[in-house]
Every structure is written in structure tokens, then in C-alpha cells.
Amino acid sequence: MKTAILALTIFLSTAIFLNVYAQQRSISRHTPGFPYNQMEIDKEILAMLLNITSNINRSIFSEADINELYRSIDNIAKDVKDIDTDLYRDLEGLKSFINAYNLSELEAIDKLYKDIENEDLRNILKDVVSSYRVDRYVSSNDIDNLYKFIVEMYRRGLLDKGDVLKALEILFRISNDLNYSGLTDKIGIERVNIVKEIIDRIIDFQNPIRYPSLAEISIGEEVRESNVKSFKIPLLYPSTPSLDYLKDVAVIIGVSVLAVVIAISMHRLWRYIEKHINRYTALRSMSKALNRYVDGLRKSVVNYWLAIEFIEKRYGLVKGVWMTHREYLDRVRKSIAGNVVDLFSRLTMIYEVARFGGVEDESLDKESEYILKRLGEEI
Amino acid sequence: MAMPLAIGNVVNSLINSGFLIEKDFEVRLILTSILARGHILLEGVPGVAKTSMAKAIAKLLGLEFKRIQMTPDLLPMDIIGFYIYDQKISGFVFKKGPIFTNILLVDEINRASPRTQSALLEAMQERQVTVEGVTYRLEEPFIVIATQNPIEMEGVFPLPEAQLDRFLLKIVTGYPSTKGFKELIKYIDRIEVGIEELKPVLSKEDILKAIDEVKSVRVDDSVIDYIASIVEATRNHPAVKLGASPRAGIALLRVSRAWAYIDGRGYVIPDDVKAVARAVLNHRIILRPEYEVEGVTAEKVIDDILVKVAVPKP
Numbered sequence: 045m046k047t048a049i050l051a052l053t054i055f056l057s058t059a060i061f062l063n064v065y066a067q068q069r070s071i072s073r074h075t076p077g078f079p080y081n082q083m084e085i086d087k088e089i090l091a092m093l094l095n096i097t098s099n100i101n102r103s104i105f106s107e108a109d110i111n112e113l114y115r116s117i118d119n120i121a122k123d124v125k126d127i128d129t130d131l132y133r134d135l136e137g138l139k140s141f142i143n144a145y146n147l148s149e150l151e152a153i154d155k156l157y158k159d160i161e162n163e164d165l166r167n168i169l170k171d172v173v174s175s176y177r178v179d180r181y182v183s184s185n186d187i188d189n190l191y192k193f194i195v196e197m198y199r200r201g202l203l204d205k206g207d208v209l210k211a212l213e214i215l216f217r218i219s220n221d222l223n224y225s226g227l228t229d230k231i232g233i234e235r236v237n238i239v240k241e242i243i244d245r246i247i248d249f250q251n252p253i254r255y256p257s258l259a260e261i262s263i264g265e266e267v268r269e270s271n272v273k274s275f276k277i278p279l280l281y282p283s284t285p286s287l288d289y290l291k292d293v294a295v296i297i298g299v300s301v302l303a304v305v306i307a308i309s310m311h312r313l314w315r316y317i318e319k320h321i322n323r324y325t326a327l328r329s330m331s332k333a334l335n336r337y338v339d340g341l342r343k344s345v346v347n348y349w350l351a352i353e354f355i356e357k358r359y360g361l362v363k364g365v366w367m368t369h370r371e372y373l374d375r376v377r378k379s380i381a382g383n384v385v386d387l388f389s390r391l392t393m394i395y396e397v398a399r400f401g402g403v404e405d406e407s408l409d410k411e412s413e414y415i416l417k418r419l420g421e422e423i
Numbered sequence: 424m425a426m427p428l429a430i431g432n433v434v435n436s437l438i439n440s441g442f443l444i445e446k447d448f449e450v451r452l453i454l455t456s457i458l459a460r461g462h463i464l465l466e467g468v469p470g471v472a473k474t475s476m477a478k479a480i481a482k483l484l485g486l487e488f489k490r491i492q493m494t495p496d497l498l499p500m501d502i503i504g505f506y507i508y509d510q511k512i513s514g515f516v517f518k519k520g521p522i523f524t525n526i527l528l529v530d531e532i533n534r535a536s537p538r539t540q541s542a543l544l545e546a547m548q549e550r551q552v553t554v555e556g557v558t559y560r561l562e563e564p565f566i567v568i569a570t571q572n573p574i575e576m577e578g579v580f581p582l583p584e585a586q587l588d589r590f591l592l593k594i595v596t597g598y599p600s601t602k603g604f605k606e607l608i609k610y611i612d613r614i615e616v617g618i619e620e621l622k623p624v625l626s627k628e629d630i631l632k633a634i635d636e637v638k639s640v641r642v643d644d645s646v647i648d649y650i651a652s653i654v655e656a657t658r659n660h661p662a663v664k665l666g667a668s669p670r671a672g673i674a675l676l677r678v679s680r681a682w683a684y685i686d687g688r689g690y691v692i693p694d695d696v697k698a699v700a701r702a703v704l705n706h707r708i709i710l711r712p713e714y715e716v717e718g719v720t721a722e723k724v725i726d727d728i729l730v731k732v733a734v735p736k737p
Contacts, residue, residue: 341737349737365733368693399737400643401690 053310057303061296089116090243093138096145097239107146114142124249130204131249133161134242137206141213141239149217150177156210165207168193169214176218184224191215191231198238209238322357342404344412348395351388351419355380369395384422391415430454430633430685433483433624441610442617445603446476451685452594452702453480453568457526457630458637458681461591461674462547462567464532464582464706469572471596475618477528477568484630485623486525486564493535495578499542503552504559517554522546525564525627532569533579543567544586564630584665584709591674592699593706595722633684640680641690645735649693650675653700656728657707662714663724671707678703693734701725 092113096105105113121135140159144152157173160166172190175182191212198208212235219228352372356362361379363372373392377385394412397403437443437450449465453476456463465473474490481488491502504520521527522543532540546552547567551560569590571582587593599607607614625633650672658666679695686695705721 345737364730365736366730368697368734370692370694396692397690399735400641400646400692401688402641402643 049310049314050307053307054303057299057306061299061303089113090246093117093142094236094239094243096142097236105145110142110145114139117142120246128249131242131245134205134209134245137204137209138239138242140206141209144213149221153177153214153217156214160207160210162203162207165194165197165203165211169211172218173214176221182218182222184219184222184227187215187219187222187224187231188227191227191234195234205238205242209235209242212238325357342398343409344391344394344398347409347412347416348391348399351391351416354419355384355388382422384419387415387419387422391419430458430625433480434685436483436621436624437479440617440621441606442479442614442621443472443476444607445599446472446596449476449594449596450480451682452592452699453477455678455681455685455699456592457484457564457566458634458684459591459674459677460564460566460634461677462569462589464587464590464593465568465570465596466573466593467570467596468574468598471598473568473570473596474528474530475614476596477526479618479621481526482618482621483624484526485626486630487562488526488528489521489524490528490530491521492530493532493539495534495536495580497535497539499539500554502539502543503546504554506555517557517559519559520552522552523559523561525562525566527565527567529567529569531571531579533571533581535580537580540580540582540586544589548589564627564634587706588668588670590706591678592702594702595705637677637681637684640684640688642676642680643690643735646679646691646693646696647676649732649735650679650696652732653696653704653728656732657704657724660724660728662710662719663708664711665709667704667707671704674707675700675703697729700729 089112092105092109096110096113117135117138121132121139124135125132137159140156144155147155153173153176157166157169160169168190172182172186174180194203194208194211194215197203198205203211212231216228216231216235219231348369352363355376359376359380361372361375367375369392373389376388391412394408394415398405398408398412433454434447434451437446443450453463457480465477467473477490478488491497500520502520502522504518504523506515507518508514509516529543532543535543546561550563550565551558553559572579598604654667654669654672654675657663657671660666675696676691678699679691682695682699683689683691701722704725708721708724710719710721710724
């Protein structure tokens, strides 16, 4: 019974830990020392993303398709949020881009404009967007200059992909609406390139050789030119191992310690309860046993068998049917220590004299009753 | 009850003297058998103190002790006695044989011819001998302690089962432990002299009185039931071809009484029955050959029975 309670406590503690803590989405599933390659990205979703970017005709995708795409990108964004913040920002931009897919030109431009996080970029686009809203003339030159300026800023690393994608989508829609077909194609291609870059980053995220981005130590410029023309040496980021898992280890140790403390407490509590239950059941069985033995038997004999029931229930020392009273006493002596043994030894001797010696002395009965009472207190 | 204490002194004297090393149980069984008026078959390989035990007990009890070395050419008259012509009285006189003693040690009983064995065993049973139509009662107490070597196979005449049943106990004695053996070697000179110089603790009359008192040791009906259950269990055990006889049950009761008496009790408890059951029953049951081949022994069967038969309850 004690073992069962201990096992149940440990099981419950483990279950609580697994349910409450381990199943939280915020908990990284990454095993320290292994690369981050656990995210599953549906290649079809990425193909669809590329398709909606490169296809001007929006009617080929249903709203359900777009919603599915949005959810998929959103899931990817959640997965990378704590690991790669740059990619997360890119994916947030991609989400805005997808969100605006089925909107009218004005609605889409307004939404995309508001979603741009970079204030400078918003100011740059402000005049063109305002003019377009009020149907004022916007020349292809203005759009082209703006396009070139934004691309240049992006190339210099001043803008992130998400904002650039939103800005290019705005210029693409305006250009397309004003029928600047050559310019529209050019912006469209660049817009597709940006989406491709984001897709590449998502795929790259799955690359098993990727290292965590913590504690990066730059050992050179981002891209170095090599002696071989058109071959660029990529920047190396040696990094220290992530210590994020220590937090999880601390939680596991904490829960384990708590489980052990609870288990010990439960064990002690059970022993306390068991002692009282045993006393209660022993008292109840005493009345039953008295009815069973008392007919024609000496009190000292009855008391001996009651003591055996006490000991059997309290210590689990069962008296085999083949075991004599002296053999059982030996067993008790080997298993129990203290007053219980002394009292039971004396009671056994009284039983022997009364039962087999045929000694009919009332003092034996009285002594046996006294011993039984003492045994009840001791047990 | 002064007598059990005195008997206890015999056991203690032998144990404390250090003359019989690791033979406490055997000594106690022999004394039990004497008090139960039964004969003892002592089985053991040569050199395990069988003779020393018998001699030491006889001396402490103040009883007359004689020894016969059995050989195949020994005749019944060599044991019982014979008539010889006496010229002084111009008639035949009875020359008593060594059987006229209190404790008779019959060494290697299985070496004697069946005729001699039978004559001895009849005398043991009847406690009297008849020669030329004249009956001579043997002096009480009369106890035969016969020894036999279990490994001798040639030149021996194994005792038939019916004759084995005449022995109250069969005590199987073995080698001492390493510690006991070392002690024995160390003090052998002192032990040999010591046994010869043992002084009686009891008189013959005390023994006869004790034998009489043993009969009054109380045996509860439940203990008799327990003895009966054990004896019946020997007949139902799968390894047993022939179980213990009613005589075995009577023997178990008598020996249990004597065992309890030596322990200083006036009543028998199931522990007494268990303590002597092996010695009383092991020569009284015949095992099935297929079990014997597998190494099952009478002792193992008895142990098996003792852990199955229920003791009296409540």
C-alpha cells in the first residue's frame, strides 16, 4: 500500500509537470547540442506564396487558400519568434502582404502603409501614397525613383525585408493601376525576389548545420571578397553553446525535489493514518475474534490469538498453520524489537502453560489481559 | 519437579565438560530415549564419537555399561549367555552374557549374522532372555545403543525394516564442524582421560524414578491429534512407499513426553513433537525407489511433512 501511494504521488507529480510545464508552447523543444531542425515547413505553402507574389491575377486563389497561407506563415513566425528575431520580422511583413492580397487597391495600400514599421520609409512613401489617394497625378518617374531609392536602402541594410516588401507592394499596386507596365514588371520582379529571399531564409532555418544566434562574435566583415571572382567568403559566426536549457533543468530539478518532498510527506502521513486504521480494525476484529474463540476457551488462550492478529496486521508477520507458538515467537523476535517482543514472549509462555499445560489459574488470565492491553498501546 | 533439573544436569555436564563436542542434540536424544525406555540405533561413519557418547552417558547416569563388537561369526549365546558345567556343584550353571547390563553398546550391529541380530532384537523387545527353558529378566533400565556404518556394503547384514522398528530412535550423527574438529584435535588427550574419570550425576534409582515420572507428563488431546496427523501424513506422502506404523505414533508420543520432561516441563507442546519427529520416524518409512534415486531422503520427507501439517489451534 505504501509503495502504491509513493508510486501514485510520483506519477501525479510527473503528470502535472508534463501537463502544466512541458506542454507550454513557449517551452523550446530544442535539445541542447542538437541543431534547430525540428520545424516542419510545408513546401507547397512556400510554392503558393511564391505564386501569389509573381501572379498579377489575384482571382486564381480563393479566400480560403489565402487564409490557409496566412495561418501557415503565422505558425512559422511563432516557431521562429524566440530563435530568429530577424526572420520573425520578415515573416510579420509577409503576413501583412498576404493580408492585403484580397483587398481593393486603396484599402490594400492604406493597410500596407500603416503596417510599415520604419518611420523614415513611411515618410518617403507619404507623398506618392497621398497623391494616389486623391487621384493626383503620379508619374512613372516618381515611382521609379522611389523604387530605386528603397531598393538601395535595402541593399545597404537600412531596411528589413518585411518593410521593403510592404513598400514594394504599394508601389507595385499604384504602378499597375496607372498602367506603367514596364515599371510594374520591374517592381514585381524585385518584390518576388524579396519573397524568395524570405523563403530561402525559412528553408535555411531548417538547415541542420545552423548554429544558434546567441553570443555571436564577429570575426570579420559580413561578406569578404575572395581572390576568385564572384565567389564571396561568407561570414563565420563562432558561437558559445546556448545555456537556455539551464532554465529548464532548474525547473525539472525543482519539480523533482518537490515530488520527493511530497512523496515523503505522503508516506509519513500514510503511516500515521495506517496506524490509526490498524488500531480501529484490530478493535473491530477483536470483537469478532472473541466470538470465534471464546466458546469453552480460557481467556489467556483467546488473548494470545488476539495478540497474533494484532501483530499479523501491524507487522505483516503471518503465523503459518504449521508454525508452533515458539517458532512464531522466534520469528517475531527476529523481526521486531522493543517492548512488543517482551510482552508477546510473556503472553506466549502464558498461552503455552494454559493451553498445553492445563494450568487453570485465574492470575494467568488476568496477566494475559493486562499484556494484551499493553500490546494494543505499544502497537 | 526436581528430577528434570537433575536430568538437565546430565546434559549440561556433558556439554560443559567439552568432552562431546557438538553432540548436544544427540546426547539429549539418547537421554530422552533412556527415559522413554527405548533402544537407539546410532548411525554414523567410524570415528564420530558414537562409543564415547554412550560411555559418557552411562557413566554420568551411574549405570552399568558393556560393549559388544559384532562380527559375522558371533553366536546368540555370545550375547545372551550359556550354560556351563560346574564341577564343584556337579551341575550346569548359567553364565550370563554381556546383555545383562544397563547400557549395552552393540558396535556395528549390521556385521552380526541375522540369527544373532534376531536373538538380540528379541531380547530388546521382551527385556528378558530364555535359555534352556529358563527365563531371565534383564535388569532395568535396559537400553541398547546399536551403531551401524551407513557406507559398509560388503560383509554386512542390513537390518530388516521390521527389526529397525524395534529401535525407538535412529540418531544420525555426522562429522563436527571445522571449528569443532580443531577443538577436538587440540584437546583429545584431555577428552579421553576426562570421559574415563566422569563421575555419576544420578543413581540408577533416580533414572528409574524419572522413567516413571515421564509417564505422567501431560499430553493434550490436540497434541495427540497433531501426532496422528504427522504419522498419517507419512502414509499419504507421494515419495513414501510404506508410511509410519501405529507403533511409530506411540513412539513419537513417548519420546515427546521424555523430551518435554528433560526440558523441565510437565506437559508436551507441538515443539517437542517436531524436535523428535526426525529421529523417531526416519527409520520407519520406506521411500519409493524413483524418489530415492532422485536423492530424496526420509529426513527430507519428514521435514516436508512438518512444514505442512497444521499445529493445534487455537
